[in-house]
Amino acid sequence: MNNALEANSLSINRSGKPVLNDISFTVPAGEIYALLGGNGAGKSTTLLTFLGFLEAASGSVSVQGEQVNKNVKKAREAIAYLPEAATLYGHMSAYENLRYFLDLANAKASDSELNEALDSVALQTAARSQHMVTYSKGMRQKTAIALAILRDSPILLLDEPTSGLDPLAIDEFNRLARKLADQGRTILMVTHDVYGACQVADRIGLLRRGKLVGAFDRTEGEIDTETVHRAFAERAST
Amino acid sequence: MSTVYREFRFLMRERSALLWLGLAFMSATIAVVLGLKEVSEQRTTIADLITADQVEREVVKKDLADWGSAAYYSFHLTYDEPSDFAFAALGQRDLSPWKHRIRMLALEGQIYESDTTNPDFALIGRIDFAFVASLLSPLFLILLLHDLRSRERAAGRLDFIEATASGKMIWRTRGLLRTTLLWLCLVLPLWVGGIIAGASLMVLLIASAVVLTHLLIWWLIASWVANKDYTSAVNLVSLIGVWVVLAVITPAAIKAGVNVAVPIPDGGEILLTQREAVNDAWDLPKQATFEPFVKRHPELADYAKIDTPFEWKWYYAFQQVGDQNAESLSHAYLDGRIKRDVITSSLALLSPPVLTERLLQKQAQTDVAASIAYEERVRAYHADLRSWYYPKLFKDVEFETELLSLRPQYSTD
């Protein structure tokens, strides 16, 4: 199986400071990789590097087997990105935002597909045509997830997709992520939710101060909540 | 096309952008209306004067007994008809005279009478369309473009948008769309005004292209600043700074520099020189007048002498000598203005607003060249009057009122 995402000895500096230090991992197509780590560990930086926003100080990242810095546009076209604290346009409704950004991504969706996607993230029907300024953080997050799903890209990069969601919605999201992976999509997500990650992820990486300090593979039987939780608490929580 | 449509719909939801576009449209409309009004008033003034001028000459005619008093009491209207596009750029029509009622007396004084100081070179004029297009439109564009990217960054959306759009083309699309819409908001009132005023299609097309080019220059400047990843406030302040430099400081510096580099005599100085010459002539020996006069009119040499204390031919001879005395000043003034205008036109390349205003004034025929051309027409007409009267005055042709209708008529071309 080929790798949808690959980081090879990747080091990144931001504002002159080393932020990622020699990290390597791979995400095979159709799998879910969860990146766990404390604040400032470099999780968001990792995602931005796959999108070609940051230049590697050494090492490289590849998307679908092609180095990102060689063809940024191609990498971005393959990826649906959900930023941390996703803010869509407040003066437009969920429908309008979805239509706008889908068009921006050159993707198409019918009205019923929009509703299906919003159903799958359980956004209240009544809210869908209201301006998004009136939304709670969770509702905004759900809309942004719906957008990532609708993009129909082979790869999803999700930065803390469940932050701001209530526990029921988190469960809902994890089920959805699994379903998308089963349909063949690759997901790299940053999360604080150790429990959820252990439920759905095929691989888990622990990131601490720019270093990969732990890796767990479901096929090797390494993923169970207790082990990962302990490792996270011991190695990656600061 | 769907990209443009998407961004157009997006823009239509953006209140601040609509506000600036609306204000631009209003400014252009007001400027066009004011310009049309001003030009129509000037046309009315000219039409009224043409009628009054004829009536008055007819009235005066009845009491005339000789050529000398005919020339003395007859005023002749000269005027510079506004072009069909003058409403858009009033230019020199605002600063220097576009009508003179002249007599066959010394001319220089009559030309500069209303003009005791030199006319200013219109670097920044009154509120006409050219003002809106050259000075205000960059400000509207700056307001529209300064925070295109920076406000998305402030909202945490920048990476998201660029990742979703797979590139930075989106900023060009948004920027150019706003630039184009601003252009339409400016040019639409201009075209309506142009159609009302009967301006030619070609002139309207050229003027529209000038405005578009000007806006594109500012779009480049704004994009360059806005791509530097500063905050909206920094972008706004920087761009306003650029505007102040290009639209205010540079024109002022050009004007001051050109004025220092090319000194020209004062219009009032010419007036004074000519009047003094005329006043002094009364007390000078007649020969002092006739000598310089005959140099210009050798064909009248045999007739250039009088024995009585007063004769009209002597009177008009010293009027002309008054002009001759002021001639070098007048030429210096004319040459100086042309030279200043030529230098200013190259220096205008340093300031897109100045260049824009000048190009529009050129289309409107309200530039310095047009103003000078009118002055030259007045001189030529005055010379025609002299050529017509002189043989009659000097050769004692018998006075006939009917012949007065054969006097040269001022024509605008």
Ligand SMILES: Nc1ncnc2c1ncn2[C@@H]1O[C@H](COP(=O)(O)OP(=O)(O)O)[C@@H](O)[C@H]1O
């Ligand atoms: N725009 C930026 N410029 C400079 N340094 C940054 C920037 N964004 C983040 N950093 C630094 O990079 C490190 C990793 O940040 P980030 O990847 O956002 O962490 P995480 O997502 O794991 O919380 C932090 O030390 C942070 O201070």
Ligand SMILES: [Mg+2]
């Ligand atoms: Mg982060």
